[in-house]
Amino acid sequence: MxxxxxxxxxxxxxxxxxxxxxxxxxxxxxxxxxxxxxxxxxxxxxxxxxxxxxxxxxxxxxxxxxxxxxxxxxxxxxxxxxxxxxxxxxxxxxxxxxxxxxxxxxxxxxxxxxxxxxxxxxxxxxxxxxxxxxxxSQSTNDVFPTAMRIACIEKTRLLAERLAELQSSLQKKEEEFATVLKLGRTQLMDALPITLGQEFGAYARAISRDRWRIYKVEERLRETNLGGTAIGTGLNASLEYIYRITEEIKNETGYGLSRSDLLVDTTQNMDVFVEASGLLKACAANLIKISNDLRLMASGPKGGLGEIKMKALQQGSTIMPGKVNPVICEMVLQVSYKVISNDLAITMAAGAGQLELNAFSPLIAHSILESFELLIKAVEKFDKLCIRTLEADEERCREYLERSTSLSAVLIDILGYEKASEIAIEAFESDITIKDYLTAEGILPEDQVEKLFDGYRITNPGRSKK
CATH class of the missing domain: 1.10.275.10 (Fumarase/aspartase (N-terminal domain))
Structure with missing residues (x-):
């Protein structure tokens, strides 16, 4: 045989x-x-x-x-x-x-x-x-774009679920770290005090926006061109077939798909995938920001900031025993960069369609589905292996805050900017805290100093009374 x-x-x-x-x-x-x-x-x-x-x-x-x-x-x-x-x-x-x-x-x-x-x-x-x-009754040109939409809807739902879980974990950390007072930083330089919980609250809010945007984009993906055959005119597909096939594919997938009211448009134009990819890019940008913040706050642990502690997951060096790296954050960063590069490919391919068809839909499909799948897995691992296991080093956070001259900002309403600046410089040169300098020099009574530097007060809106 x-x-x-x-x-x-x-x-x-x-x-x-x-x-x-x-x-x-x-x-x-x-x-x-x-x-x-x-x-x-x-x-x-x-x-x-x-x-x-x-x-x-x-x-x-x-x-x-x-x-x-x-x-x-x-x-x-x-x-x-x-x-x-x-x-x-x-x-x-x-x-x-x-x-x-x-x-x-x-x-x-x-x-x-x-x-x-x-x-x-x-x-x-x-x-x-x-x-x-x-x-x-079909053509590649109505089957392939519709399949792209169905596959993307499936991934959209999964990613929205993973982002909801990540948001929840960040909100739990917001509560857990609500009383951890630390030094804020702008342009990597000492700034006003903030709580670690407030920082995680901002992360949770950013991820919430991503979750909602990605959840909503499904509405744009539901419109299909099934029955349009080669160029959207429906040649070789009966009207009965065109009307029935959309209902049947809805039943088959369980998704709220609808027939485009202009099949020619949905056959030749791929902008909906550019829109969806743009939202994935926005999500990637937020993940880059959060991951880099966490790497910075966990840096050291002795020679860096060391304000938070990450769970050790694997050895970090073949030559430096005991070294541990923020590997999950690094993985998330690489995934995010890949998603952003895929977005460029999707954008260029969508714009390269000519007349009645886009010949580059395979690249669009491959790139956007890869972006979805990478984000789904990366967000899940980021949540479970990094965010949920984070701990705060409250002592380190307090030490940085108390030694920073940024606390002089609380004196502006009472002593004025120039005097507050003078005190900050003198305390820095004397290598003592602002609080200790104020008390030692008898500039303000000790009880007033304690009230001025109360952690809750200085991390919330308000002005000091002269």
Whole structure:
């Protein structure tokens, strides 16, 4: 028995491994786009499969596809969605043809699985044809963009959940550190006092905005061009099919998808993915800020700030025993930089569409799904392995605050700016705290000094009475 079969297309013949469920189109695409070992995103693939399943159901209802064929296709789709055939999808994510190669890869795998279920042999496309049956009433140009939207909605929900968990952890730290008074810093220089809890409250608020923005962007992703076929005009798809397919894909996914009121627009324009990616970039920017703040506050522990303590997760050096690095923050930073670079690729690819189609949708799909997946995992690890385990070094925080001349700001309302500045300089040169200097020099009574420098008062709005 031969270990390969011969398949034909308009370009000629090719030998296909008999064990493979993909066919000649997938094989040619694999050869043409063999850039790395990377394969197309599995969420995108499964979204395409869901569309094929929904289409088979509609085509069966409308009588365009026979019962046996339709049910065999549906069964094949279910098998793929179970995860049993992931290795059959061999096309690299960066492929020419606006996603045609991946669409054909899916069509061929479904067809050959369906052929076997009907008693045939792989490649007997007279039984089930990848194009005439599996791709019936469809085009890559309405299937691929719709699959992108479905996959992104799935990731949007997961990321929103992870951000909600991170926000909650930051809010708990806000409460835990509410009484930890520390030195604030602007431009890395000593500034007014603040509580560690106030800093974490600001982090929580930033993540809250990210969570809400990403949750809301799903509304923009729900509009699909299914039924528009090649350029959004709907050629080779009946009106009945166009109306029914959106309802069927809603049922299949459980998402509130809707049909675009101008399929031509939704077929050719990719700006919704630029919008979604922009929100991921905003989230990345906030994660960069928070991660860098934490690295700075945890620096040392003896030669840096050392205001907070991070849990040790692994050894940090091959030559310096005992060294521990802020590895989770560093991972989050790298993920965030990657998300920002992906956003540029998405923006350029979306703008490069010409006339009725964007040929670069595979790059958009690959980049935005990678950004989603990286953020989902990174946010989860940041929350569980870093934020939840943070501790404050209250003694170190208090020491920095008391030795800083920034506390002289509380004297402005009583003594004026010039006198407060003079006191700050003299205390600094004498290497004593502002409080001790005021008492030692008899500038203010001790009880008044204690009231002026009360931690709660100096970290909240208000003015001192002369």
């Amino acid at each position: 031969n270990d390969y079969r011969i398949e034909k297309d308009s370009l000629g013949e090719a030998e296909i491994n008999n064990a493979a469920y993909y066919g000649i189109n997938s094989f040619r695409a694999y050869k043409n786009f063999a850039l790395t070992e990377e394969k197309s995103n599995i969420s995108l693939i499964r979204s395409i499969v869901r569309i094929k399943k929904a289409s088979a159901k509609v085509n069966k209802i409308l009588g365009y596809l026979g019962k046996d064929k339709a049910e065999a296709i549906i069964k094949s789709c279910d098998g793929i969605l179970s995860g049993d055939y992931d290795d059959e999808f061999i096309v690299h994510p960066l492929q020419g043809g606006a996603g045609t190669s991946l669409n054909m890869n899916v069509n061929e795998v479904i067809a050959n699985l369906a052929i076997e279920s009907l008693g045939g042999t792989k490649g007997e496309y007279g039984i089930i044809n990848p194009l005439d049956d599996v791709n019936l």
